[in-house]
Amino acid sequence: MSTPLSPTVDRAIHIGPKSPAEMLAFERELDAIRDDTRRTVGERDARYIRRIQRLVRVTEALGRALLLFGWFPPTWLLGAALLGVSKIVDNMELGHNVMHGQFNFMNDPQFHGDTFDWDNTCPKEEWRHSHNFLHHTYTNVIGKDRDFGYGLLRLSSDLRWSWLHPFQLLLTLLLASFFQWFVAIHDMQIDKVIIGRKKWSEVRPQWLLVRAKMWRIFKRDYIVWPLVGAVAGAPFGMSQDIALAVLAGNVVGNFIRNIWAWAIIFCGHFTEHIYTFSRASIEGETKGQWYLRQILGSSNISGGSVMHLMSGNLSHQVEHHLFPDIPGNRYVEMAPRVRAVCAKYNVPYNTGSFALQLWTVLKRIARYSLPGGEQKAVHIEVPSVLPEQA
Amino acid sequence: MTETPTPSLSAVAAKRLSSWLGHLGVSPMAFDDTVGLLNPLLRVHRLQARVVDKVTETPTASTLVLQVGGAFPALKAGQYLMVGITIQGVRHRRAYSPRCVPDRPDCIAITVQRQPGGLVSNHINEALDVGDVIDIEPPAGNFVLPTPVPATVLLIAGGSGITPCMAMLGELRQRAPATRVTLLYFARSQRDRILAQALTELTQRWTSFTYVPLDSTVHTPASAEDGRTPPILNPQASSTRLLDEALLHDTVPTWPTAATFCCGPAPLMEAARQLWANAGVSNNLHLEAFAAPTPSGDPNARHHVTLQRAGESREFDAAGNLTLLVAGEQAGYQIKHGCRQGICHECSCRLHRGSVQDIASGQRIDGEGQPIRLCVSAALSDLDLESLN
Numbered sequence: 001m002s003t004p005l006s007p008t009v010d011r012a013i014h015i016g017p018k019s020p021a022e023m024l025a026f027e028r029e030l031d032a033i034r035d036d037t038r039r040t041v042g043e044r045d046a047r048y049i050r051r052i053q054r055l056v057r058v059t060e061a062l063g064r065a066l067l068l069f070g071w072f073p074p075t076w077l078l079g080a081a082l083l084g085v086s087k088i089v090d091n092m093e094l095g096h097n098v099m100h101g102q103f104n105f106m107n108d109p110q111f112h113g114d115t116f117d118w119d120n121t122c123p124k125e126e127w128r129h130s131h132n133f134l135h136h137t138y139t140n141v142i143g144k145d146r147d148f149g150y151g152l153l154r155l156s157s158d159l160r161w162s163w164l165h166p167f168q169l170l171l172t173l174l175l176a177s178f179f180q181w182f183v184a185i186h187d188m189q190i191d192k193v194i195i196g197r198k199k200w201s202e203v204r205p206q207w208l209l210v211r212a213k214m215w216r217i218f219k220r221d222y223i224v225w226p227l228v229g230a231v232a233g234a235p236f237g238m239s240q241d242i243a244l245a246v247l248a249g250n251v252v253g254n255f256i257r258n259i260w261a262w263a264i265i266f267c268g269h270f271t272e273h274i275y276t277f278s279r280a281s282i283e284g285e286t287k288g289q290w291y292l293r294q295i296l297g298s299s300n301i302s303g304g305s306v307m308h309l310m311s312g313n314l315s316h317q318v319e320h321h322l323f324p325d326i327p328g329n330r331y332v333e334m335a336p337r338v339r340a341v342c343a344k345y346n347v348p349y350n351t352g353s354f355a356l357q358l359w360t361v362l363k364r365i366a367r368y369s370l371p372g373g374e375q376k377a378v379h380i381e382v383p384s385v386l387p388e389q390a
Numbered sequence: 391m392t393e394t395p396t397p398s399l400s401a402v403a404a405k406r407l408s409s410w411l412g413h414l415g416v417s418p419m420a421f422d423d424t425v426g427l428l429n430p431l432l433r434v435h436r437l438q439a440r441v442v443d444k445v446t447e448t449p450t451a452s453t454l455v456l457q458v459g460g461a462f463p464a465l466k467a468g469q470y471l472m473v474g475i476t477i478q479g480v481r482h483r484r485a486y487s488p489r490c491v492p493d494r495p496d497c498i499a500i501t502v503q504r505q506p507g508g509l510v511s512n513h514i515n516e517a518l519d520v521g522d523v524i525d526i527e528p529p530a531g532n533f534v535l536p537t538p539v540p541a542t543v544l545l546i547a548g549g550s551g552i553t554p555c556m557a558m559l560g561e562l563r564q565r566a567p568a569t570r571v572t573l574l575y576f577a578r579s580q581r582d583r584i585l586a587q588a589l590t591e592l593t594q595r596w597t598s599f600t601y602v603p604l605d606s607t608v609h610t611p612a613s614a615e616d617g618r619t620p621p622i623l624n625p626q627a628s629s630t631r632l633l634d635e636a637l638l639h640d641t642v643p644t645w646p647t648a649a650t651f652c653c654g655p656a657p658l659m660e661a662a663r664q665l666w667a668n669a670g671v672s673n674n675l676h677l678e679a680f681a682a683p684t685p686s687g688d689p690n691a692r693h694h695v696t697l698q699r700a701g702e703s704r705e706f707d708a709a710g711n712l713t714l715l716v717a718g719e720q721a722g723y724q725i726k727h728g729c730r731q732g733i734c735h736e737c738s739c740r741l742h743r744g745s746v747q748d749i750a751s752g753q754r755i756d757g758e759g760q761p762i763r764l765c766v767s768a769a770l771s772d773l774d775l776e777s778l779n
Contacts, residue, residue: 038751042479046476047479057420101761104735105479106479107480107760109436113738113761114738119415128735132728132736133734137731221415325733
């Protein structure tokens with residue numbers, strides 16, 4: 001396969017469409033799925049997202065109200081769980097999808113991708129850059145998509161092994177528990193500052209934005225609401241008890257959201273059969289090749305409507321990566337058509353149960369905490385029509 | 391009734407409460423949604439109004455009487471109001487001229503003329519009903535009477551351009567009934583003259599008011615889909631009174647010194663602009679444009695683009711066959727962007743005025759505050775953009 005003169009060190013693979021003509025046909029078929037769906041986007045989707053927003057508001061109000069009853073186990077547990085659910089739906093089904101601009105068609109500032117803000121320490125501006133732009137444009141391209149490993153974890157042989165990596169399962173636990181805080185500083189690229197490839201003065205404006213958002217969320221969850229609890233408990237002489245119960249409820253609510261969001265996101269891109277790509281592979285990439293890369297770099301989670309709702313429809317990670325600004329609630333009806341196109345062109349369509357996908361993610365993290373490993377960035381090769389290379 | 395309604399005490403209190411709740415993580419929107427469940431008129435941030443009456447003015451125009459909440463700010467006659475109507479899940483914004491309603495300080499009225507093929511104006515005339523709730527924004531605009539009110543006021547209206555003039559008439563009668571007011575009102579025919587009944591009644595009750603209805607199709611804009619009287623200047627027809635010096639001399643001999651307010655179709659306003667410029671008294675003429683610019687669709691045309699970002703304004707010309715991102719960069723500006731292929735929305739700008747073609751979807755987008763992506767949009771007309779990132 002490799003000639004000694006070949007300047008590329010990455011491995012070329014042949015997968016999917018077999019010729020430029022087939023690649024074009026593949027692109028057209030996926031475009032058609034997008035266009036068919038976009039034509040019918042309207043009233044139904046607007047009603048859906050308003051209902052989701054109501055769900056977020058109601059669960060948050062109920063959760064916070066229940067926490068004010070103190071440590072009484074039924075109310076405390078339910079309160080913390082509802083608060084967690086509210087944050088999950090706010091971040092995933094509402095925030096993530098709205099911030100992609102999926103509901104811009106409504107022309108309603110409440111659901112504009114650019115004005116919506118979420119219940120998360122990550123400022124919306126930072127998220128739009130690191131996620132909507134870097135991650136979605138350069139999905140799984142080593143050195144470009146900073147979501148692959150988050151600048152912390154070694155998830156393929158592309159990263160040179162170091163003595164830090166044996167501890168990366170523990171590091172993952174830390175990352176999952178404090179996921180929103182890691183996401184908040186993600187776009188600042190602190191790792192580059194530490195190794196001297198970026199100056200702190202460049203990062204400072206971002207940090208001011210992040211700090212302000214962190215403080216707003218911290219103040220609300222860990223200071224103001226516990227104080228409200230203290231006031232509510234004062235007539236019964238239970239100020240301290242209730243304040244602590246509210247504080248603990250907020251900690252648990254945030255923890256539930258952090259762990260769940262981490263699990264869903266890792267299942268979307270770091271499962272067993274995910275491909276990573278070399279920088280060279282995206283040069284001169286056609287739309288069809290971009291589609292192919294999105295499919296090879298994403299994995300779905302099978303499940304019912306509750307799974308789809310709670311994962312913000314990232315259970316349809318493949319469809320989401322193909323069509324990031326089609327309303328998420330439509331992926332479920334697009335999935336069979338996408339799957340059929342994949343089958344037709346021999347493109348692997350990665351899906352599995354939540355437990356299975358999570359298991360392969362953990363396996364991958366464990367495997368690459370040790371040196372070596374066979375998964376390395378690839379270059380998708382489309383056979384050229386030029387006779388000398390045929 | 392001069393400046394009704396003003397924000398009530400309870401609305402001020404509600405705003406204060408909402409800002410306190412902000413520290414608890416209750417967003418202003420959430421606050422509004424919650425009080426809106428009780429009564430939409432209690433909202434203090436994103437205002438709404440309830441349709442309490444609907445009157446058919448002509449076969450093609452209706453007047454809506456809207457009840458507004460305590461947070462609705464003072465209304466100056468002649469200002470416009472953005473109204474948000476949701477059709478098929480999509481919110482559309484349009485500007486209308488509101489006027490106060492006698493005896494109902496909690497209400498305002500807007501008159502909506504059907505536009506041929508117009509989505510919102512036809513929806514309002516056909517589907518909107520008494521009891522419905524619509525979005526409204528605080529009134530805005532500088533097309534208002536000066537203080538103190540001048541001794542002579544001339545109002546020139548064409549078609550639905552009567553609506554801000556009607557609001558001014560209401561205010562003049564209330565605040566300064568001794569003012570000599572003349573209204574020149576151009577309409578295609580008697581049948582199309584909205585608010586005619588009210589104007590006739592007004593002349594009988596208000597002696598210093600002169601009402602000059604003029605049937606004319608001269609100043610109507612050329613429009614193929616119109617299907618009405620051909621908008622061609624036809625000197626033989628009876629309905630050809632046009633805005634010229636002779637007409638002004640006959641009706642308001644002192645016109646060069648009068649404070650003049652003109653609102654109507656572009657040709658009418660252009661005629662007025664010329665007349666006042668020739669007389670050297672352009673300062674006395676106030677114009678209010680109503681119609682949206684029409685897209686050229688010409689790839690060779692150069693369109694003037696104004697892009698606001700963080701208080702800074704950038705202006706450049708964009709050819710119809712370039713994306714706005716490329717056009718701006720060619721003009722030497724650094725414009726915030728990401729993927730350059732319509733994925734990431736980093737270059738999103740709000741389109742306030744003008745029309746663009748979304749190259750990704752092939753759709754035409756007419757500016758009413760929607761976000762557009764500069765990297766996949768080409769100008770079809772002059773544009774006003776506001777950067778969102």
